[in-house]
Amino acid sequence: MNLPEEYRNAIDTLTRDRPGGPDLGAAVSAGRRHRRRRRAVLGGSIAAAAVIALVSVGYATRPHPVVAVDQGPAGQPTYQDFVPGTDLDETFQAAVPDDVPTLPPAKDVYPSDWNTDGPIPDARYADATDWQLVYQVDPGEELAVLMAKKIPGEGAGAGCASGQAREGTAQPACHETDVAAGRLVSDSYTLDLAAGKVFVFTTTLVRPDGSEVAALERVTASSWAEAAGERALTSDDLQPLLTDPRMDFPDPEVAPPPPSSR
DSSP: OOHHHHHHHHHHHHHTTOTTSOOHHHHHHHHHHHHHHOOOSSOHHHHHHHHHHHHHTTTOOOOOSSOOEEOOSTTSOOEEOSSTTOSHHHHHHHHHHHHOTTOOOOSEEEEEOTTOSSOOOGGGGGGOSEEEEEEEEETTEEEEEEEEOOOTTSOOOOOOSOOOOOTTSOOOOOEEEEETTEEEEEEEEEEEETTEEEEEEEEEEEOTTSOEEEEEEEEEOSSHHHHHHHOSOOHHHHHHHHTOTTSOOOOOSSOOOOOOOO
């Protein structure tokens, strides 16, 4: 099964007969179960995290009772301290205006791991195997940037199942190319949600060590042609961010057990 089919099947299960949109708790639980069962085309962590992100982005982000901003040197930008105790969240945020200057400030940044639905506690950031940034690009477009370590025992992503164009539509074909930082895979698919069809563009960097960085753009539109025209970013726009060395994080100090293959 290729990556778009996995996403579609998982999202269909999560959103079927849910008036008003998906239920976040059910979505993350089902998405995590999907991660435990799968053998990925693009690697174990990103595809399952993407299921969670694509359902949850625009429906919910973590509550932040205290809006803290880390103070930098005079004249330097400052960034919200989403995860107290570490500068990783600020490092990720700082890469964005250098690489994709049109993006607004992040709505959320948080750590997670293979066996946790959604964020892990901020105090456990050193044990993270995943990080996520969430952006509202404009009223009709949302973006999730996902970083994930390779799950032990799972192969690195294989890329596109097929490079053939989607006949009769303006949907872009899956495309992959080798770059200095690894392999970039760009693909697209649709989500049929209760509120209507959503068009999704994915750009994933698969590094030589099997870790991944992905950008998932969710565009509200009535057709592929409209979605492509409304899309504020392209895979070329996102490549500098995905290949930026700052979009990485240390291996977990205490690694969780690999997710079950059930």
